[in-house]
Amino acid sequence: MAEISLIKRSLAELIGTYVLVFLGTGAVVTAALLVKGWTPIPGNEFNVGFGISEWLAIGLAFGLAIAVMAYVFGHISGTHINPAVSIAMWATGRLPLMDTLYYIVAQLIGATLASLSVALLWGSLATGNNFGATTMASGVSYWQAIALETIATFFLVLTIMGTAVDKRAPSGFAGLAIGFVASLGIMAIGNLTGGSLNPARTFGPYVASMLFSGQNLWWQFPIYIIGPILGALIAAFLYDYLGDLKSKQKA
Template identity: 65%
Template sequence: MSEQGLLKRSIAELIGTYMLVFLGTGSVVTTVLLVQGSDSIAGNAFFVGIDIAAWFAIGISFAIAIIAMIYAFGHISGTHINPAVSIALWATGRFPAKDMLGYIVAQLIGASLASFTIVAILGSRAVDTGLGATAMFDGVSYGQAILCEAVATFFLMLTIMGSAVDKRAPAGFAGLAIGLVVAADVIVVGNITGSSLNPARTFGPYLADFLLGGSNLWWQFPIYIIGPIAGAVIAALLYDYVADAKENN
């Protein structure tokens, strides 16, 4: 990471999170608009009109945004674009507390601006789709949702540690590895919790939805704080133990 000041690095985080949420949740909004009016299969609430092909497309959209931003800003801010990642790096002693707080504020602002931009482009029909807000699907309990987000984020953070944080990793492949694991997470657990993995990614759509007359899903927000942060911190600590990462960096 470069020695840029906190303000410049935070701006990079804001832009990176903006692109992540705009392209990622934008793909959800577009998908819902395309399938709007589709009926669910009787007796199968798991199917809501978005099939596995659509989840694949959504996952790839998130992956492309992440890959692009890692290669654009990785050398400037590290491209956390996720409060859970910033907190995990702080928890393992790699990131100062003041920088972590600056990054998280920037990430939340970037995510919110992205959601409001989608509405500015598509109008109220975007709000009617839910703006790509993450939520528990039918038959999923609160505890199951937290566990799901923790496991999926564990995979993400483990990949970040091994491909980007550990200096022994082959150079140049971090963006691809991280983007692809996010795509896989979205494809597998998208229809369970929406596959957030990222408190900021959930915060932006929740805020815009709430302020613009859409759904009020704030009661589910703890899922997307507890799950991702727990998964990320456990992954970072476990990687340090298994790989002796600190001793070799």
């Protein structure tokens, strides 16, 4: 079989990221609309307005989107749909630098287009929740947020390495495993950081917030760059060590 061109693989990454961000942040916006009458619980500064049922729905929306896209585009681009994953694959010798740059640009474009679609289709209803943007909850420190994103992304990329990258793993289950661990990560830390695990997932809503609601959230963006990339790198190198993967495979 002829190798799929970089342009086609990048387009697959763009579409996959679009699907992820549109469905995931669409679920966030919808959840915010459904709990419009919510009132804070006295003394609970971490309560951002969503109960566990809302976080379950949001986590499943993101996780199932990842799982489906893994089955749709996994054999074309690897379905990274996450700059942190692409960087980890590059750092461990599985993705050339030029491919990595193309993937990241495509992912950011896909996420931005998805958030612009949410802004267009939900309109003013989405502005109150900043188009599903991830932000720190009150009472969470900057470094605390970075640590939470690092740990959750570590779990995600460790699962990717063990089920999708390592060719010794049983076939056919990678998408479900990766989707489930993403859902669990979002449910675990969503109330504290929004549960990004993905710089592109945060980038798109930040662009929409800046353009349509005048909110400047970019001062928090380093959280969602440093945390996910650090977690992804630790997971990728650790799995290479534990799994004794001496033969580097392309992602």
